[in-house]
Amino acid sequence: MSATNDNRSDDYVVDITPISLLQKIQENGRYWEELSTEYGVTNPDPPWKITLETTCDLLAADSCVKPYDEVDLDSCALPSLERRTEEDELSETIYEDVPFPERQLLALAHSMIKRGLLNENELAERMEELEKRFNSA
Amino acid sequence: MSDHEHNHGHVHKPAPMVEEVSDFEILEAAVRELAIEKGLFSAEDHRVWTEYVHTLGPLPAARLVAKAWLDPEYKKLCEEDGVEASKAVGVDWVTSPPTQFGTPSDYCNLRVLVDTPKLKHVVVCTLCSCYPRPILGQSPEWYRTPNYRRRLVRWPRQVLAEFGLQLPEDVEVRVADSNQKTRYIVMPERPEGTDGWTEDQLAEIVTRDCLIGVAVPKPGVTSNAQRPVRKAINPVHHDH
Numbered sequence: 001m002s003a004t005n006d007n008r009s010d011d012y013v014v015d016i017t018p019i020s021l022l023q024k025i026q027e028n029g030r031y032w033e034e035l036s037t038e039y040g041v042t043n044p045d046p047p048w049k050i051t052l053e054t055t056c057d058l059l060a061a062d063s064c065v066k067p068y069d070e071v072d073l074d075s076c077a078l079p080s081l082e083r084r085t086e087e088d089e090l091s092e093t094i095y096e097d098v099p100f101p102e103r104q105l106l107a108l109a110h111s112m113i114k115r116g117l118l119n120e121n122e123l124a125e126r127m128e129e130l131e132k133r134f135n136s137a
Numbered sequence: 138m139s140d141h142e143h144n145h146g147h148v149h150k151p152a153p154m155v156e157e158v159s160d161f162e163i164l165e166a167a168v169r170e171l172a173i174e175k176g177l178f179s180a181e182d183h184r185v186w187t188e189y190v191h192t193l194g195p196l197p198a199a200r201l202v203a204k205a206w207l208d209p210e211y212k213k214l215c216e217e218d219g220v221e222a223s224k225a226v227g228v229d230w231v232t233s234p235p236t237q238f239g240t241p242s243d244y245c246n247l248r249v250l251v252d253t254p255k256l257k258h259v260v261v262c263t264l265c266s267c268y269p270r271p272i273l274g275q276s277p278e279w280y281r282t283p284n285y286r287r288r289l290v291r292w293p294r295q296v297l298a299e300f301g302l303q304l305p306e307d308v309e310v311r312v313a314d315s316n317q318k319t320r321y322i323v324m325p326e327r328p329e330g331t332d333g334w335t336e337d338q339l340a341e342i343v344t345r346d347c348l349i350g351v352a353v354p355k356p357g358v359t360s361n362a363q364r365p366v367r368k369a370i371n372p373v374h375h376d377h
Contacts, residue, residue: 029161041155046162055172057190058182084264105165117175123171134162
């Protein structure tokens with residue numbers, strides 16, 4: 001447990017430099033509000049929203065429930081307060097025009113890439129694989 | 138009569154579905170798969186936690202309020218010990234979440250804020266978006282926005298008016314700021330016109346927005362209004 005986490009916020013800067021893969025998704029991806037209207041689906045949220053929430057929770061581990069200055073940073077990949085701070089900042093800057101929850105998803109991927117938890121190229125490759133798999137039926 | 142035709146004489150069509158995979162759906166799956174492969178969490182933990190999150194919604198909190206309106210002893214328990222009172226509506230803050238793998242395990246301090254004719258409570262999380270999910274489900278978009286979080290604490294009466302809740306000057310407004318340890322729900326006043334109602338009838342009018350405190354229950358109103366999502370004017374700074 002660290003007693004000095006509260007000092008980290010003093011010079012905490014969110015890296016809002018655009019990431020080209022995520023920019024492409026932002027430009028070309030179709031939002032749930034558009035798809036659900038087109039197909040006559042009444043669910044206000046896309047089916048992937050729950051799994052996205054789970055991913056965020058599991059990356060945050062117990063930082064959801066401990067005061068920030070008590071969080072052992074080694075115990076969680078992405079502390080909840082830092083993720084939410086980054087999401088807020090990204091939502092008001094480069095992802096300003098993206099609706100929720102697509103915005104939350106882009107912000108999460110952005111934070112993970114900037115932190116080195118994911119690599120942009122491997123994410124692009126995995127998306128290509130998944131697209132083929134999803135559309136192979 | 139076909140299999141899809143029942144006694145009431147019409148044909149059921151299958152529910153519509155989105156027959157298109159969006160880039161966002163693919164991105165969500167790709168992030169999740171890579172995180173699992175890198176050992177950031179396990180596939181099994183993700184499955185178990187997702188199943189749990191799927192079960193959450195505002196109904197238990199609505200039922201807690203309805204029960205308290207009908208039972209003064211239970212109302213007292215709600216005020217004194219929200220965690221204990223939650224058990225009567227099927228929520229155990231300690232054991233309901235499948236927490237064996239280090240996910241939010243001890244956010245188990247629930248406070249029930251009881252409104253009176255002269256006191257109105259409303260809930261916010263100024264830091265991020267802490268919310269009593271085990272008893273109220275997922276937070277709405279507007280609750281997460283910096284605009285709501287910043288302005289509610291400065292101008293609670295005016296922000297509530299924007300939500301359509303005009304309070305007389307002699308009603309005190311009290312804002313509760315959620316945090317990692319303590320989550321809140323509001324117990325609004327039981328509205329007039331509900332004499333003789335059952336717990337089920339009462340629970341129907343205790344909407345999510347009533348439980349956050351930005352609306353009050355009204356007979357006939359059983360769903361949340363569309364809320365404006367406003368952007369913040371000033372950029373986010375974290376220099377404190």
